[in-house]
Amino acid sequence: MTQGGAAAPLIEAAGLRKVHAPRGQGAPTEAVAGIDFRVRRGEAFGFLGPNGAGKSTTMRMIAAVSPVSGGTLRVLGMDPAVQGAEIRARLGSVPQDDTLDTELTVRENLLVYGRYFGLPRAVVRERALRLLEFARLEDKADEQVEALSGGMRRRLTIARSLVNEPEILLLDEPTTGLDPQARHLLWERLFRLKQQGVTLLLTTHYMDEAEQLCDRIVVMDQGRIVAEGSPAELITRHCTREVLELRFAADEQAGHAQRLVAAGERVEALPDRLLVYADDGESALAAVHATGAQPLTALVRRAGLEDVFLILTGRTLVD
Amino acid sequence: MTTALPTTAGGPPAVPSPGDRAPRPAAGPLDSLVAAVPALREFGYWMRRYRRVWRGSVVISVVNPLLFLTALGAGLGKLVDAHHSGHLAGTPYLHFLAPGLLAASAMQNGFVEGAFPVFQSARARGNYPAAAATPMRPGDILAGHLLFVAFRILLSGALFLAVVAAFGVVGPLRALLTAGPVLLTGLAFAAPLMAWAVTVDRQSRLNGLYRFLVMPLYMFSGTFFPIGQLPSWARPIAECSPLYQGVALTRGTALGTVHPGAATVHIVYLLVLVAAGTVCACRGYTRRLHR
Ligand SMILES: Nc1ncnc2c1ncn2[C@@H]1O[C@H](COP(=O)(O)OP(=O)(O)OP(=O)(O)O)[C@@H](O)[C@H]1O
Ligand SMILES: [Mg+2]
Numbered sequence: 001m002t003q004g005g006a007a008a009p010l011i012e013a014a015g016l017r018k019v020h021a022p023r024g025q026g027a028p029t030e031a032v033a034g035i036d037f038r039v040r041r042g043e044a045f046g047f048l049g050p051n052g053a054g055k056s057t058t059m060r061m062i063a064a065v066s067p068v069s070g071g072t073l074r075v076l077g078m079d080p081a082v083q084g085a086e087i088r089a090r091l092g093s094v095p096q097d098d099t100l101d102t103e104l105t106v107r108e109n110l111l112v113y114g115r116y117f118g119l120p121r122a123v124v125r126e127r128a129l130r131l132l133e134f135a136r137l138e139d140k141a142d143e144q145v146e147a148l149s150g151g152m153r154r155r156l157t158i159a160r161s162l163v164n165e166p167e168i169l170l171l172d173e174p175t176t177g178l179d180p181q182a183r184h185l186l187w188e189r190l191f192r193l194k195q196q197g198v199t200l201l202l203t204t205h206y207m208d209e210a211e212q213l214c215d216r217i218v219v220m221d222q223g224r225i226v227a228e229g230s231p232a233e234l235i236t237r238h239c240t241r242e243v244l245e246l247r248f249a250a251d252e253q254a255g256h257a258q259r260l261v262a263a264g265e266r267v268e269a270l271p272d273r274l275l276v277y278a279d280d281g282e283s284a285l286a287a288v289h290a291t292g293a294q295p296l297t298a299l300v301r302r303a304g305l306e307d308v309f310l311i312l313t314g315r316t317l318v319d
Numbered sequence: 320m321t322t323a324l325p326t327t328a329g330g331p332p333a334v335p336s337p338g339d340r341a342p343r344p345a346a347g348p349l350d351s352l353v354a355a356v357p358a359l360r361e362f363g364y365w366m367r368r369y370r371r372v373w374r375g376s377v378v379i380s381v382v383n384p385l386l387f388l389t390a391l392g393a394g395l396g397k398l399v400d401a402h403h404s405g406h407l408a409g410t411p412y413l414h415f416l417a418p419g420l421l422a423a424s425a426m427q428n429g430f431v432e433g434a435f436p437v438f439q440s441a442r443a444r445g446n447y448p449a450a451a452a453t454p455m456r457p458g459d460i461l462a463g464h465l466l467f468v469a470f471r472i473l474l475s476g477a478l479f480l481a482v483v484a485a486f487g488v489v490g491p492l493r494a495l496l497t498a499g500p501v502l503l504t505g506l507a508f509a510a511p512l513m514a515w516a517v518t519v520d521r522q523s524r525l526n527g528l529y530r531f532l533v534m535p536l537y538m539f540s541g542t543f544f545p546i547g548q549l550p551s552w553a554r555p556i557a558e559c560s561p562l563y564q565g566v567a568l569t570r571g572t573a574l575g576t577v578h579p580g581a582a583t584v585h586i587v588y589l590l591v592l593v594a595a596g597t598v599c600a601c602r603g604y605t606r607r608l609h610r
Contacts, residue, residue, distance in 0.1 A: 020610075065448075065608065066609060084456075085454040085456055095448070097443050099444050099449035099452075101449070104368070108367065112363075112364050112367060113453070115353065115360050115363055115364070116360050116361075116450055116454070117454060118354040119354075120346035120354075121347070121349070122346070122347075122350075123346075164453075
């Protein structure tokens with residue numbers, strides 16, 4: 001059975017803050033401005049947010065490599081400030097920037113990293129074989145990392161994070177830089193880890209990734225959590241069922257946007273298109289035509305997490 | 320189909336394993352030591368990297384003193400000795416020079432090993448952040464790397480001493496004794512440099528320090544000539560330089576001319592540098608790796 005029972009959250013943050021000391025002169029930045037969340041064992045938990053939202057900073061605090069500036073944080077029931085090493089021993093961590101040793105071979109990177117956990121040499125050697133297969137890098141095992149493509153390095157970093165058979169896996173933008181096939185393969189692998197009981201925490205800019213992998217998501221913006229829930233919940237709570245995307249000639253868009261708002265539609269203006277939120281996209285399109293507007297293109301689609309994000313923060317996720 | 324190994328803590332399994340469950344291999348005595356002393360893991364990492372380049376480094380460590388001692392000691396030394404230099408108190412120039420160069424090369428090794436690799440490792444994509452994500456504490460990382468730096472200083476020093484012995488300057492016993500001062504001199508530079516290099520954000524600063532600190536020290540710390548030859552105002556300054564302390568101790572030990580009182584002063588001076596450097600480095604590593 002799970003240790004500590006299902007009631008005790010695996011990760012718990014209350015009023016969690018992080019203030020980065022200023023570089024040179026300048027004001028200190030509050031990267032995380034008081035957030036609360038709980039992650040249960042076996043859950044897949046996602047942090048969504050634009051650049052600079054504080055996702056990586058939060059991940060680093062959970063990974064016990066960045067001291068918290070305020071509030072409380074408990075990971076596996078322990079305080080990172082006191083039992084950082086014990087926490088790190090049971091975590092796997094995929095940082096946003098790869099920290100592979102480019103002068104060593106692929107296999108050596110796994111061996112060295114495994115040794116950092118104090119694992120016996122023979123154990124590490126045997127796990128390295130499995131992880132090479134996991135990352136589909138068997139052919140590259142004895143090549144220097146220098147010679148790997150960015151996506152291969154990413155796969156190696158992810159494989160490396162599993163060398164200590166972690167209970168929690170922290171993935172900071174795991175699939176950035178991967179080709180679509182590698183992404184889908186990784187999702188499948190992560191899904192399998194989740195089924196084996198590994199708790200997943202991930203940050204991402206990709207909505208499909210969040211929808212595919214995460215049971216629960218928090219949307220972060222400027223160091224705060226602005227929404228929380230399952231992907232489906234977030235969409236029903238904050239968004240309409242459908243979205244109508246309209247493109248106009250560049251100079252006409254602003255005028256049309258005003259007219260549509262006046263006609264009682266929920267409209268978000270992006271640089272290249274207007275989004276009209278409606279439970280029935282087709283009737284919304286009819287209403288648009290009724291105002292006399294002649295869009296160049298009109299497309300009705302289901303609402304997704306990006307729409308939730310746009311509505312909550314007024315900004316797009318991928319910029 | 321794939322199965323998974325259970326984790327030791329009885330927690331959930333994580334790494335998918337192919338085929339049948341392999342029996343867990345037994346841990347050897349070295350494994351137990353490495354499990355008990357985390358610093359040895361970092362030391363192992365640096366040794367693994369060194370394994371790729373050790374041949375070249377050994378050749379350089381032998382050829383360098385060979386060239387210097389031939390050209391300066393045997394060549395230039397003949398001229399110096401022909402002038403019956405009273406400043407060397409009857410010591411042949413080769414015998415005066417060899418331990419001085421040895422101490423200076425320990426400083427150089429301390430600098431090269433303590434500054435550049437630390438700077439590289441501390442960067443965002445370097446080895447230190449990778450290690451810091453594991454149970455390794457910043458102090459473990461520092462200790463392991465410092466151990467490797469000590470190993471490099473000792474190895475280069477030993478090869479240098481072998482060359483010095485081949486020139487007939489020291490016997491095997493004196494050579495063995497001299498390894499201590501060499502290590503101490505190298506670490507007196509390496510430890511404070513590691514403390515500094517871990518905070519540095521641009522490589523040009525390291526190069527600058529090398530040019531403006533290491534080179535003058537090299538020239539004016541009694542390496543090539545006794546500091547008695549310096550103008551009187553410069554002598555006390557030279558005496559305060561850590562390299563002078565290292566040179567005096569190394570030379571005194573190699574030639575058997577050191578006074579116990581003076582040796583104590585040199586040793587304490589150098590030990591204070593090592594200790595202060597290590598304490599500062601430990602703070603700097605923590606601040607850098609846990610921020
Ligand atoms: N080491 C640091 N020193 C100073 N400021 C920092 C540091 N790391 C992050 N910040 C600042 O903290 C804020 C949050 O950064 P963070 O990296 O957590 O964002 P993020 O959500 O991960 O963004 P991205 O999607 O771009 O990865 C930013 O304003 C950033 O400039
Ligand atoms: Mg980030």
